[in-house]
Amino acid sequence: MRKFCTVESCNQCDDPRTCTLNRLGIGCCGQVHSVGGDMDLRRRLLEMGFCNGANVEVIRRAPLGDPIEFRLRGYHLSLRDEQARHVNILPASR
Amino acid sequence: MSSCCEKPETTVVKATLTVALAGNPNSGKTTLFNALTGLRQKVANYPGVTVEKKTGRCKLPSGQWINIIDLPGTYSLISRSPDEQVAMEVLRGLRADTPAPDAVVVVVDASNLQRNLYLVSQLIELGRPMVVALNMMDLAEQRGKPVSAEALSRELGVPVVPVVGHQRKGIEHLKQVIAQAKVAPMPDWPLPDAMKEELMLVGGGLAILHDGPEDHESKDSMPTGNGKGGLLDRYKAIAERLLIGDRAGDLLSLSQKEPVTSLLKSAAGRMGQLGIEPMQADIEAHYRWIEQVGDRALGHVDGPKVPAAPEAEVRSRSWTERIDAICIHKFWGLLIFTAIMATLFVSIFWLAQPVMDGIDGGVSWLGAQVASWLPDGPVRDLVNDGIFAGVGAVVVFVPQIALLFFFLSILEDSGYLARAAFLMDRLLAKVGLHGKSFIPLLSSFACAIPGIMATRTIESRKDRLATIFVAPFMSCSARLPVYTLLIGTFFAAYGPFKQAGIMLALYALGIVAAAGTAWVFKRSMLKGPKPAFILELPTYKMPQASQVARSVFTNTKAFLTKAGTTIFCLSVILWAMMYYPRMPKSHVEQVEQQASLHNQDVDTAIAGEQLRYSVAGRFGHLIEPAIRPLGYDWKMGVGLVGAFAAREVFVSTMGIVYSVGDVEQEATPLEDAMRADHYADGRAVWTPVVALSLLVWFVLAMQCMSTLAVVRRETGGWKWPLVMLVYMNALAYVVSLAVYQVGTRFLHG
Ligand SMILES: Nc1nc2c(ncn2[C@@H]2O[C@H](COP(=O)(O)OP(=O)(O)OP(=O)(O)O)[C@@H](O)[C@H]2O)c(=O)[nH]1
Ligand SMILES: [Mg+2]
Numbered sequence: 001m002r003k004f005c006t007v008e009s010c011n012q013c014d015d016p017r018t019c020t021l022n023r024l025g026i027g028c029c030g031q032v033h034s035v036g037g038d039m040d041l042r043r044r045l046l047e048m049g050f051c052n053g054a055n056v057e058v059i060r061r062a063p064l065g066d067p068i069e070f071r072l073r074g075y076h077l078s079l080r081d082e083q084a085r086h087v088n089i090l091p092a093s094r
Numbered sequence: 095m096s097s098c099c100e101k102p103e104t105t106v107v108k109a110t111l112t113v114a115l116a117g118n119p120n121s122g123k124t125t126l127f128n129a130l131t132g133l134r135q136k137v138a139n140y141p142g143v144t145v146e147k148k149t150g151r152c153k154l155p156s157g158q159w160i161n162i163i164d165l166p167g168t169y170s171l172i173s174r175s176p177d178e179q180v181a182m183e184v185l186r187g188l189r190a191d192t193p194a195p196d197a198v199v200v201v202v203d204a205s206n207l208q209r210n211l212y213l214v215s216q217l218i219e220l221g222r223p224m225v226v227a228l229n230m231m232d233l234a235e236q237r238g239k240p241v242s243a244e245a246l247s248r249e250l251g252v253p254v255v256p257v258v259g260h261q262r263k264g265i266e267h268l269k270q271v272i273a274q275a276k277v278a279p280m281p282d283w284p285l286p287d288a289m290k291e292e293l294m295l296v297g298g299g300l301a302i303l304h305d306g307p308e309d310h311e312s313k314d315s316m317p318t319g320n321g322k323g324g325l326l327d328r329y330k331a332i333a334e335r336l337l338i339g340d341r342a343g344d345l346l347s348l349s350q351k352e353p354v355t356s357l358l359k360s361a362a363g364r365m366g367q368l369g370i371e372p373m374q375a376d377i378e379a380h381y382r383w384i385e386q387v388g389d390r391a392l393g394h395v396d397g398p399k400v401p402a403a404p405e406a407e408v409r410s411r412s413w414t415e416r417i418d419a420i421c422i423h424k425f426w427g428l429l430i431f432t433a434i435m436a437t438l439f440v441s442i443f444w445l446a447q448p449v450m451d452g453i454d455g456g457v458s459w460l461g462a463q464v465a466s467w468l469p470d471g472p473v474r475d476l477v478n479d480g481i482f483a484g485v486g487a488v489v490v491f492v493p494q495i496a497l498l499f500f501f502l503s504i505l506e507d508s509g510y511l512a513r514a515a516f517l518m519d520r521l522l523a524k525v526g527l528h529g530k531s532f533i534p535l536l537s538s539f540a541c542a543i544p545g546i547m548a549t550r551t552i553e554s555r556k557d558r559l560a561t562i563f564v565a566p567f568m569s570c571s572a573r574l575p576v577y578t579l580l581i582g583t584f585f586a587a588y589g590p591f592k593q594a595g596i597m598l599a600l601y602a603l604g605i606v607a608a609a610g611t612a613w614v615f616k617r618s619m620l621k622g623p624k625p626a627f628i629l630e631l632p633t634y635k636m637p638q639a640s641q642v643a644r645s646v647f648t649n650t651k652a653f654l655t656k657a658g659t660t661i662f663c664l665s666v667i668l669w670a671m672m673y674y675p676r677m678p679k680s681h682v683e684q685v686e687q688q689a690s691l692h693n694q695d696v697d698t699a700i701a702g703e704q705l706r707y708s709v710a711g712r713f714g715h716l717i718e719p720a721i722r723p724l725g726y727d728w729k730m731g732v733g734l735v736g737a738f739a740a741r742e743v744f745v746s747t748m749g750i751v752y753s754v755g756d757v758e759q760e761a762t763p764l765e766d767a768m769r770a771d772h773y774a775d776g777r778a779v780w781t782p783v784v785a786l787s788l789l790v791w792f793v794l795a796m797q798c799m800s801t802l803a804v805v806r807r808e809t810g811g812w813k814w815p816l817v818m819l820v821y822m823n824a825l826a827y828v829v830s831l832a833v834y835q836v837g838t839r840f841l842h843g
Contacts, residue, residue, distance in 0.1 A: 077630045
């Protein structure tokens with residue numbers, strides 16, 4: 001599996017340093033730490049379930065690289081890189 | 095199953111109850127609506143199928159009739175896109191055209207409980223009597239996570255009915271329970287204490303303001319909120335909505351009124367100092383409550399809850415994930431996408447051919463039979479040359495239409511379309527569109543009208559406009575007959591694969607034009623911030639044979655109805671325009687003399703001159719100078735004008751022209767007649783270059799009145815339809831001109 005993650009600690013997960021969702025490697029899991037962005041985007045991400053330390057797993061990137069597919073609270077959804085960068089993540093072990 | 099031991103408290107005694115079906119997108123609302131009402135609204139496996147409210151009637155076991163409203167899906171009562179707005183407004187009772195619902199049936203996807211419960215939590219605050227339909231129980235069980243309806247009902251305090259919509263399981267039970275809808279008790283959201291205090295303060299403030307001097311305006315503007323726990327609770331619910339930034343129609347004026355504005359500002363300020371942001375705190379509290387309720391409904395024992403249970407580790411891969419591993423794979427994904435799209439168009443072209451030939455033969459045979467019964471004269475000519483030649487030329491295309499809808503509905507019902515949107519988002523983003531534009535654009539291959547309607551799921555208005563604007567460039571099914579006729583006639587020597595290639599190239603031309611147009615407009619008139627893209631990927635589902643059959647049937651029927659009405663009438667009118675006025679005797683004799691002088695076939699000469707003499711002929715010659723540079727003769731001109739009523743009319747016009755002008759008793763096939771047509775100087779009227787120029791015209795031109803009418807409605811004015819009409823036709827003219835001029839230079843010297 002190719003790794004898009006630029007945070008070294010992402011897959012090792014003993015480092016509680018936060019990283020953003022778009023930098024999480026494919027196949028990695030993390031817990032939602034906080035959500036940024038403007039009011040509208042934040043509301044939407046929160047409403048879709050990116051809150052309360054929910055578990056997020058990165059499933060894949062689209063073939064052309066952009067939208068990213070995630071699994072969250074038992075369902076799948078996709079976000080563009082631009083939206084995913086507003087979700088701060090605590091990487092966790094797989 | 096439901097808590098039916100308690101007395102229904104809120105059964106309103108009224109002539110007809112109105113019950114709204116609400117729920118997340120793709121949770122199965124329309125499936126249930128169809129099961130309850132016996133209607134046949136469109137169901138498909140992607141979020142955003144229903145974009146308008148639809149009403150039907152349903153008979154309850156008690157014998158009472160109720161009205162049921164199917165709503166577009168929504169994730170939240172704070173709406174963002176036009177379709178969500180419709181759902182929100184109906185549920186809040188803000189629409190003049192719909193009575194406020196007496197009860198709400200919330201459709202919850204049991205296989206995706208938590209996110210679906212978020213809307214439930216908002217609907218509890220709405221305070222209408224409620225029933226939960228726990229749909230997709232089959233999927234939840236397959237996943238080994240059966241939701242307990244009893245437990246959920248206990249948690250929510252409203253009846254909960256487990257159903258499996260597409261198998262009609264639990265529908266009777268649901269009908270029984272609708273009458274027992276109850277206002278849910280307001281949960282004690284686990285909000286931060288400071289926010290609870292502020293809600294109390296603002297709510298109290300609103301209560302004082304409101305109960306002060308009689309103020310009708312503000313009285314009207316405080317209609318919603320869970321009214322069960324007393325007046326203060328109602329005001330607290332309104333305060334909550336105001337604080338989290340809900341600015342729906344019923345709150346707008348209130349939130350801008352002076353004492354309220356400063357009340358809100360100071361409350362937000364105080365919370366801000368404590369690091370609390372009301373909107374976020376509110377959603378988090380709702381989700382905390384949901385996590386507890388969901389756990390109990392899933393039979394998890396109350397225990398110390400670890401927020402992130404390590405469920406991912408034990409999870410085995412679902413079917414959907416296995417299919418996705420191939421279907422949206424980095425390499426295979428695009429290949430499969432291309433293969434699917436290519437198969438779609440190629441098979442439409444040649445799978446349908448044998449059946450089309452059969453129908454063609456049948457129509458000619460029938461026409462000949464009927465004609466042999468009729469006496470010579472205008473009536474027989476009308477039946478033969480007008481109706482059979484005109485309508486028949488179009489009816490031939492039924493197999494193609496049926497195939498197109500067959501493939502589309504399989505794609506729609508399987509769940510692949512959302513994946514296609516996921517795959518294509520990057521490309522669409524390059525021209526300023528959006529993954530969510532994909533489904534509207536793909537639907538436009540069938541017809542631009544449902545495609546334009548489907549843009550209602552796009553949140554940003556500018557993006558929506560851009561998608562609407564380019565949707566008519568997608569080659570709709572009405573263009574298919576024109577493409578097939580022209581390609582089949584003038585590129586016959588190329589063989590089926592190259593012909594299919596030409597067909598694909600035409601579709602591609604439409605796509606390229608759309609992309610270019612979107613690119614230009616998104617950089618000029620429709621410039622705007624890059625919109626967010628949040629798309630749910632639903633689980634794959636086996637396409638249901640009944641669903642597919644219904645889609646093929648209704649759409650084929652619609653096509654035939656159109657052939658039997660619009661195209662029939664137009665064929666009669668066109669025929670009359672080509673038949674009358676008849677030439678006077680003296681004129682006929684003159685032509686006869688001329689013909690024998692030049693050693694020509696007399697009958698052919700008379701028929702040709704008569705056509706030229708007719709209303710259509712005169713009109714055609716009038717406009718001929720304008721279309722001459724594109725390589726078209728006056729007959730094509732008449733067809734092009736007729737095509738403004740419906741594009742297929744071009745084909746029926748050709749059918750009529752060449753059979754009115756035909757002197758043989760035996761009907762020549764249209765293709766042969768077209769190939770044989772010559773100008774007076776001996777040049778062929780139709781050459782491949784002319785056909786190509788005409789095809790390009792049909793790809794690019796805006797010729798559909800119904801589309802313009804829908805664009806007017808969806809954009810709320812004449813500006814966009816007019817821009818569209820001028821832009822598309824100008825583009826079509828220029829490109830067709832270029833094709834003809836360049837084509838003739840290169841191919842004829
Ligand atoms: N497995 C399963 N599939 C179902 C069930 N109910 C509906 N479906 C399928 O779920 C998909 C979505 O159904 P719809 O009725 O179109 O959903 P909707 O809520 O109206 O969707 P929108 O109009 O987009 O908001 C379709 O493919 C249905 O066939 C069910 O109980 N079990
Ligand atoms: Mg629907």
